[in-house]
Amino acid sequence: MMAKDKYTHAIQVDTTTCIGCSHCMKVCPTQAIRIIDGHANIRPERCVDCGECYRVCPVDAIYVRDDELKVMQEFDHRFALIPSVFIGQFPAEFTTSRILQAVHQLGFHEVFEVEHAVDLMKAEYQRQSDKLDSLKPRISSYCPAIVRLIQVAFPSLTDHILQLKAPHDIAANYCKAKIQNEQSDVRKPGVFYITPCASKIVAAKAPEGERESPIDGVFNMNSLYNKVYQILVSDDENQCRKQMADLSPDSVNWSLSGYERKYFNGRALAIDGMENVLEFLEKLESGQISEIDFLELRACDQGCAGGILCPGNRFLTVERLESRQNRLEVLLKLNQKLNNPLMESASELSKNLSTDPILPRSEMLIDKDMETALQKMDRLKTIAAYLPGFDCGACGAPTCRSLAEDIVKNKASMSHCVFVQRIMEKNYKLSPEQAFQMIEKIWGKNRLNKYVDKNGNIDA
Amino acid sequence: MEMQFHIEGGDFSGAGTASSEVKKVLKQLNISPMIIRRIAVALYEAEVNVVAHAFSGEMTVNIESDKIQICIVDEGPGIEDIEQAMQEGFSTASDKVREMGFGAGMGLPNIKRNTDEMKLSSIPGKGTTIEIIVKF
Numbered sequence: 001m002m003a004k005d006k007y008t009h010a011i012q013v014d015t016t017t018c019i020g021c022s023h024c025m026k027v028c029p030t031q032a033i034r035i036i037d038g039h040a041n042i043r044p045e046r047c048v049d050c051g052e053c054y055r056v057c058p059v060d061a062i063y064v065r066d067d068e069l070k071v072m073q074e075f076d077h078r079f080a081l082i083p084s085v086f087i088g089q090f091p092a093e094f095t096t097s098r099i100l101q102a103v104h105q106l107g108f109h110e111v112f113e114v115e116h117a118v119d120l121m122k123a124e125y126q127r128q129s130d131k132l133d134s135l136k137p138r139i140s141s142y143c144p145a146i147v148r149l150i151q152v153a154f155p156s157l158t159d160h161i162l163q164l165k166a167p168h169d170i171a172a173n174y175c176k177a178k179i180q181n182e183q184s185d186v187r188k189p190g191v192f193y194i195t196p197c198a199s200k201i202v203a204a205k206a207p208e209g210e211r212e213s214p215i216d217g218v219f220n221m222n223s224l225y226n227k228v229y230q231i232l233v234s235d236d237e238n239q240c241r242k243q244m245a246d247l248s249p250d251s252v253n254w255s256l257s258g259y260e261r262k263y264f265n266g267r268a269l270a271i272d273g274m275e276n277v278l279e280f281l282e283k284l285e286s287g288q289i290s291e292i293d294f295l296e297l298r299a300c301d302q303g304c305a306g307g308i309l310c311p312g313n314r315f316l317t318v319e320r321l322e323s324r325q326n327r328l329e330v331l332l333k334l335n336q337k338l339n340n341p342l343m344e345s346a347s348e349l350s351k352n353l354s355t356d357p358i359l360p361r362s363e364m365l366i367d368k369d370m371e372t373a374l375q376k377m378d379r380l381k382t383i384a385a386y387l388p389g390f391d392c393g394a395c396g397a398p399t400c401r402s403l404a405e406d407i408v409k410n411k412a413s414m415s416h417c418v419f420v421q422r423i424m425e426k427n428y429k430l431s432p433e434q435a436f437q438m439i440e441k442i443w444g445k446n447r448l449n450k451y452v453d454k455n456g457n458i459d460a
Numbered sequence: 461m462e463m464q465f466h467i468e469g470g471d472f473s474g475a476g477t478a479s480s481e482v483k484k485v486l487k488q489l490n491i492s493p494m495i496i497r498r499i500a501v502a503l504y505e506a507e508v509n510v511v512a513h514a515f516s517g518e519m520t521v522n523i524e525s526d527k528i529q530i531c532i533v534d535e536g537p538g539i540e541d542i543e544q545a546m547q548e549g550f551s552t553a554s555d556k557v558r559e560m561g562f563g564a565g566m567g568l569p570n571i572k573r574n575t576d577e578m579k580l581s582s583i584p585g586k587g588t589t590i591e592i593i594v595k596f
């Protein structure tokens with residue numbers, strides 16, 4: 001069975017800014033990008049919103065579709081859901097409670113840290129590892145970019161993904177239940193998540209394996225950081241609350257790499273960074289790796305500390321979170337007991353932890369009909385053999401093989417290849433004008449102008 | 461369609477290239493992911509057997525609309541007792557091969573489990589031929 005629902009995306013290309021340089025095309029893990037008419041085109045059916053393209057764009061033409069703060073206004077009780085990596089963006093002189101307070105001042109009624117939900121997940125991991133069957137390894141459902149990557153590029157591994165909701169989902173459910181119990185006059189409570197990445201936006205808007213999301217809006221961590229920073233520097237410190245021991249110390253690091261796996265009994269590995277994940281899944285899918293019980297996978301280097309919307313340096317973020325863990329450990333010793341408010345509703349929330357199975361997506365298919373597909377595959381092989389194999393990208397496709405694929409799918413032609421073009425020209429099969437038109441179709445009419453704008457002058 | 465691969469004995473780091481390539485093609489055809497997985501696993505085990513036990517081999521893969529047929533012919537020591545080789549846990553792997561994490565004697569049984577047909581034949585002192593079929 002394949003996933004049928006609408007496939008939404010947060011990563012977009014601003015085509016007027018894009019200079020068609022092809023950097024993004026080269027790094028896309030699912031070969032979802034082509035250069036057409038002088039700018040990057042993302043094929044939605046293949047995009048997993050990992051944001052690798054966003055990282056490498058030299059002119060900031062890739063952007064993330066998020067919500068504006070004003071979407072909050074229609075809600076009469078507003079929660080800010082804050083992931084701990086947000087705290088980790090700030091210099092240590094600003095305490096956690098000051099930062100939370102500053103977010104509060106942006107127009108929220110309550111702020112709540114996402115990682116409160118982690119205690120509940122830890123218990124669930126124990127349960128899941130105890131009932132582990134032959135379907136090994138189980139793969140964490142935490143990183144939505146990874147879940148989508150598996151659906152699109154490693155479809156035979158989808159049933160290894162844990163059917164477990166993300167902490168932000170659980171925390172949002174908690175917030176909504178809480179306000180309904182406490183204040184019956186609240187008509188429309190809203191929960192807003194501050195995201196470190198594009199894939200969490202998609203996960204909050206259209207979660208895989210869930211019918212609807214309890215999140216009402218998602219704010220970009222990058223832009224919120226600036227707003228909060230301004231409040232912090234103009235703030236008077238005295239009005240802030242003391243920090244409480246309400247989070248388990250190591251929960252604050254759950255989104256980083258290497259913490260989640262500690263809670264799954266057995267042989268568990270943590271892998272972070274898109275390239276590392278790809279290499280590993282490739283081997284896993286062909287049975288080259290076995291006897292592993294759990295895989296914690298993060299699309300970003302250093303986990304969410306390396307998210308594309310995190311303004312800070314990922315290593316400094318990790319440092320800050322780890323020192324927060326130490327401080328929470330001291331606090332916990334002093335207080336003797338953890339006061340995680342979410343755990344008071346643990347039994348209620350536990351009933352609503354699982355998702356539907358994650359289904360594969362059939363986006364890599366060359367044709368639905370087997371006979372036709374085989375013919376096309378044969379043609380693809382022949383074409384690929386004629387292409388030079390340089391993977392130069394000048395045709396607007398990331399590799400010679402992907403151009404061959406586009407050709408058999410009637411999305412490109414042989415003369416897109418500059419080397420083939422040159423030979424055709426030499427043999428008078430193609431006039432220089434035709435070749436020129438071809439190039440213009442790929443790289444766009446205004447390419448030169450855009451480069452001039454970018455470099456400031458034409459001599460450069 | 462047909463694909464061919466050369467497998468070099470002793471080249472452990474190269475083992476898996478053929479099964480990866482075949483998997484890439486299969487993923488673009490409308491074949492259930494679970495079947496692809498079975499094929500990939502069987503192919504990899506067969507590939508490693510050439511790497512671990514033989515000198516060199518040629519793999520021919522034939523994909524038709526209803527099945528995949530794979531044939532690997534190798535030059536090597538061959539197998540004296542095929543029935544024994546098929547038993548779970550039977551292995552003649554050298555210590556060196558075991559150090560690399562192979563030699564559990566699970567390869568051939570694994571191939572059998574993951575395929576619809578499997579034929580193993582050998583001339584001791586000359587080489588081994590394995591033919592497998594998986595139906596879509």
Ligand SMILES: Nc1ncnc2c1ncn2[C@@H]1O[C@H](COP(=O)(O)OP(=O)(O)OP(=O)(O)O)[C@@H](O)[C@H]1O
Nearest residue numbers: 509513545551552553562563564565566567568588
């Ligand atoms: N291509 C081959 N050439 C020669 N001998 C082989 C070949 N394939 C298998 N054998 C023999 O059959 C035995 C069993 O093979 P099998 O693949 O089941 O286990 P293994 O390769 O020893 O260990 P594992 O596959 O678990 O790493 C091998 O130890 C070897 O003696």
Ligand code: SF4
Nearest residue numbers: 143197299300304307
């Ligand atoms: S590792 Fe974290 S920040 Fe990066 S894509 Fe996954 S969930 Fe988002």
Ligand SMILES: [Mg+2]
Nearest residue numbers: 508509567568
């Ligand atoms: Mg073997």
